[in-house]
Amino acid sequence: MGKRVLLIEDEPNIIEAISFILSRDGFTVHTHEDGETAMEKVRATPPDMIILDVMLPGRSGFDILRDLRADPITAGLPVLMLTARGQTKDRDLAERLGADHFMTKPFSNSEVRDHVRAVLEA
Amino acid sequence: MLSFNLLVVVALAYVLLLFLVAFMAERRAAEGEDGWLRSPMIYTLSISIYCTAWTFYGAVGYAARSGFEFVTIYLGPTLVMVGWWWILRRLVRIGKTQRITSIADLISSRFGKSTQLGMIVTIMAVIATTPYIALQLQSVTLSFAVFADSDGSSWSLGDLNATAIWVAIGLAVFTIVFGTRNLDANERHHGIVIAVAVEAVVKLVALLAVGIFVVWGLAGGPSEMLAQIEASELSTWNQDGGRWITLIFLSAAAFLCLPRMFQVLVVENADERHLHVASWAFPLYLMAMSLFVLPIAVVGLDLLPESANPDLFVLTLPLSQGQNGLAIFSFLGGFSSATSMVIVSTIALATMVSNHIVVPIWLSSGGNEGAMQSGDVRRVIVISRRLSIAGILALGYLYYRLSGGGTALAAIGLVSFSGAVQVLPVMLGGIFWRGATRVGAALGLVTGLIVWGWTLFLPSIGENAVLSAAVLLEGPCGIAWLRPQALFGIEGLDPLIHGIFWSMLFNSAMFFLCSVMSFPLPLERLQGAQFVDVFAHSAQSRTWTRGTADAEDLLIMSQRILGSTQAQSVFQAAAMDQGKEGYLPDVTPDFVERLERELSGSVGAATAHAMIGQLTQGSNVSVEDLIAVADEAAQILEYSNQLEAKSAEQERTARALREANAKLTEVSEQKDAFLSQISHELRTPMTSIRSFSEILRETEIGPKDRSKYAGIIHNEAIRLTRLLDDLLDLSVLENGQVELHQQSGSLSELIERAIDASGVSKKELRIIRVNAEEDVPLHTDLDRLAQVFINLITNAAKYCDVEEPELRISVQAIGGGHVVDFVDNGAGIPRSKQAMIFEKFTRVSDQSTAGGAGLGLAICREVMSRLGGGITYLPGQGGAAFRVTLPAPQALAAQ
Structure with a gap:
């Protein structure tokens, strides 16, 4: 059983792509599409790492990140943030809120894979 | 012997004739055929009311007593007409441009529309004119008595008084009938003039x-x-030079100042050019009037007994010679002189009393609020004028009774004249000297009135009547230098010269000194400029179109008063209300009224009214004058409100800046949000494409997955393309660069076409047509309209998430046009989102799964607006409901 990655993302094709890449590399990928219930999902089955989209229905990725960092149990979880908006403003905000890494869509598959490997296999 | 009854019949017939003439003139004037009423000759003849019974009868008496001196009474007006007609011209011009109704109005207007000054002048005029009216009543009565005497039936005092009262009543009726027919601003009375x-x-x-x-x-x-x-003693009498000069001055001044003269010279003047004719014709008239005065006096003294009253020689000479017809004619002449003077004087005085005393008191009494609204003001003014006429004639009668009718006619006339001329310094100062002020005018007038009353009027009533002989001889309480006929110890002067000298000296001195020492109000300054520079201004004013003001001029003036920011905002708001852009609204009555209200808040109602009036009536004030006044008013305001104004100005500036900043921020935020949205919408499909294309390149995968991933890439590429198409489409629509291809077609067919093109299967969405059979012909861009329909149908298919989605498409005729409603059976759109759904990138569900970029409805809205129709969300229909209003069918009708 590989390390568990929780992918919080609402675009089905992107979910499928990231799941495919990481599964092939031996990680277990869980997915969740709704921003509002994301924290419950994290608490129910704590992953080893989270990949978090910014634009989510219900609740934004930034709000979820803030909650993660505020909760002692999840505060140390590695978080990779993805955004399609591509503004430096978003990058700055993500860093300030304590994201470990920030990627702008479209990303290359290897970029995602290498980062997840670096975090989970160190 | 002449029958007295015949005389009464002739007099009545004559009065009837006058009524008829006046009535005809009024009729002709009302019918607009008043050309002949406005001839210079009529004007000249009307001026001849200067020659009253005093001139008709009294001049002969005057000549019989004092020889040639009577000529002075004719020389004064002749001098004015020949040498000083430019003063008259100025008065006439001012009277026309300022719509002056009387001499009191002239003085009041000149000094800032002062109510008090109007009252003072009115009271002076009433005091000075009442004896004169009494004099006319007396002369008519006496002339009747002469005939009664000659008839053999000697009159008692009671008969005389009865005659006087009937004459007074008759004159009152005539004056009321023809003097208060209309309330024209110009106060002209055609009937009476004729x-x-x-x-x-x-x-x-x-x-x-x-x-x-x-x-x-x-x-x-x-x-x-x-x-x-030559032989008579009249020609040998030594003439007193001082008295001549005084009398010439007096009659010249009275010619200008008497209320009745002002009435005919200025108020009733129809055309300024008539003055040219009058300037030679009137002196000729006076010459003719004076031609036989001396002969009649000399012959009368020679032929008639010692006891005969020289004032009545004109009547008694023909009577004594048995020339009854001539005597009656002469009687009519005297009657005419008296009545015309009384009528015009009464009108002039009644206008003054009504306008300057009764109406102001009525206005300030407070019981008039209802009337002010309902337009009863007019009625009140007419009533007040009629009562004034009756009152003035009653006063004249009363004076006649009190004075006992004994004094020589000429003496009363001179005292009356010298009272009236107290207005002269203020009048001349007012029209020639900008520096004259209200305070100076009031003090000058009052001083003149007091000195005149003390030195001339009170003594004239007779010894022991008001002033005792002791006071006349030794002064009040023995103060010698206050003796009425020897002020400051100057004795030996003719009482008339004495009185006129002191009254005019004190009057002018007070007027001058107090004017120099006081400051004019802004309105006084404004009026002063108009009066003094009346010719310059009226020449300039022709550059303005009649009755309209330039909005820019009004703005310039308002800025001086309200400050730039506020004035501009008032003007801008008014322009916006009229549907105009910028700061210059059309000068409509509404706008002028509104502006006046704004201005009166700053400078007071009277000034605001005057300023606006001057500009809007396009009359006779220069912009420079207005601005001078405005500056002055602004300075005064500024003086008291400086700090307040400054902080208010800063507050306004700060607010403006904040607003501008907020607007900029909003625009910039909107731009950011838009770019961010586009970025998101483009990057999301690109992410899938890149990701799966890398997977396909790098990895050995089964044919099933390969085909699936290639399909995703394909779909996302299409999504991307559609997004770009939509963006471009929207951009073109928003910029108005879209080309419409007008076609004719049928609504029903177009809906069918849209349903087919939407590619929505029956399983996805059941579409129900309502009233499909009611077909509507269309003439518009059918492809664009279909685009809207397709969009609405696919939206329903995408977002209606019930078990059995349905969409009802119904056509209705509403208000002359047609609407197409699209109502589904889903959850509908939450109220909070309804206002937003037509904005770009608004998605109700936030589900990008549905594949929309949130541009569809924005495009629909743009398309419908280009087509001349509309699209709105229709709340309260159960599910999501959109109403498309079809373009109005003008194009169709035009075919």
């Missing part, structure tokens, strides 16, 4: 007839007449 002109002819011809009879009938010819005059 009647006065007729009377002018009658009195001149009558006097000439008596004169001719005397010279040729009694004296035996001109040369004999001259010889007789």
